[in-house]
Amino acid sequence: MSMQRIDAYATPTKSNRSERQRAWTRIILALLLLAGIVVWALLINADNLKVNLEGRNTAPSLAHLFGTDWLGRDMFARTLKGLTLSLAVGMLAALSSTGIALFFSLLSSWNKWLDDMVTWVTDLFLSIPHIVTLILLSVAVGGGFKGVVVGLALTHWPRFTRLLRAEVLQVKEAEYVGVSRQLGRSRLWIARHHFLPHLFPHLLVGFLLLLPHAILHEAAITFLGFGFSTDTPAIGVILSESMSYLSTGLWWLAFFPGLALVIMVSIFELLGRSIRRLAETSSG
């Protein structure tokens, strides 16, 4: 037992170190790509998005990388705008969900009754198909930007809450928390100083892995017509509009925006996984 402990406390091994280096490389690459998308989208002005009926339905070319739609709008510009909108909505929703999950997990550490309540509400939400709750909430709030954000925020916390709750309950039983209590430290102090530092890596990774979920769900409900209104350049709107033109051979209207969405989601997955890898191999 004590020998193993000494081994575990030793400095990171060589393979461990190169693992961390690779994780860092992936994180930096992912952040650069995401920053690239945002900056590029900010550089797009209204000119690129305006209707140009002379250049309707042109296939992808150097002038229009993703082609143009039935109103002659540049699809590359629309896609980038859509991606940043999805990103902003996803961020807001994932952040709120993380907050809810954190609150519930700390609440469940309070006493048995609150723990039972939190578990019950979590199970209740998990028992209904995700997309159904999402559509119901989004419509109930009134749709649009507000509807999407509220719907996403209120439906992405249950799984995350389960994870955080397990972590909190584990730390709660740790002997160092018992010592803290006997030294007269309050529950709030213990939550702030013992639970939070332990939860922090989980919060960061969980938030980043929630983002792709939130983004895809945003696109999904918008595609189904319960999300953003049709004048917003959201990816979901672009995809659902392109459906009526697919049969006439305008494949680029759906292909490139869809591909771009998948790529952005993958970048977030990569970021989340790499940071989790870093947290797992950290010696501190």
Next chain:
Amino acid sequence: MLEVKGISFRYRKGQWLFKDLHLTVKPGEVVGLFGYSGAGKSTMAQIMAGYKEPLEGEIIVDGRTDYDSNAHPVQLVWQHPEKVINPKWRMKKLMTEATVSDPAFLTALGIKEEWLNRYPSELSGGELQRFAIARALASSTKYLIADEMTTMLDAITQAQIWHAVLKLAAQRNIGILAISHDAHLLRRISDRTIDFSGLTSCSGPFD
């Protein structure tokens, strides 16, 4: 005076670990408690320091039994310091958990200043145990229970730590209950030693 009045304990519906146990520790006194492994010494220590509730009997500290929301006047030093120190904290944070601020006091325990900026994983067991003791000797502490406090340390560190603890306890008139299965150590440090099996009518699964 720290009085243990007829406490009994068992885990769930198991055999009684001990029944009707009586024990007193006076301020400034060092009591050595000897007992075999598995006899229930550690469980008794945890009950005395308020970690567990006894099924019968009570613990009276200086005539009081209510010390709930404040720091407990009886502090326990555990056998394994790495379990009672949050691995994510630097050592200086550990020292803010309890109200100990006298730097001379840390030096007396052999704690070096550069250790304060380290994480627990960067210190040895003996070094961590010094911190655990420093924390347990918070200003509100009246009695200290040392449950196999130095069992996992080498003889030299053991001597150093006990030397420092006995000196600090004498200065502040703290009563110590030293629990160990090492009878030689207990004879060296204690004013009186008692045998755990003599304290109670039924002691441990070996009976």
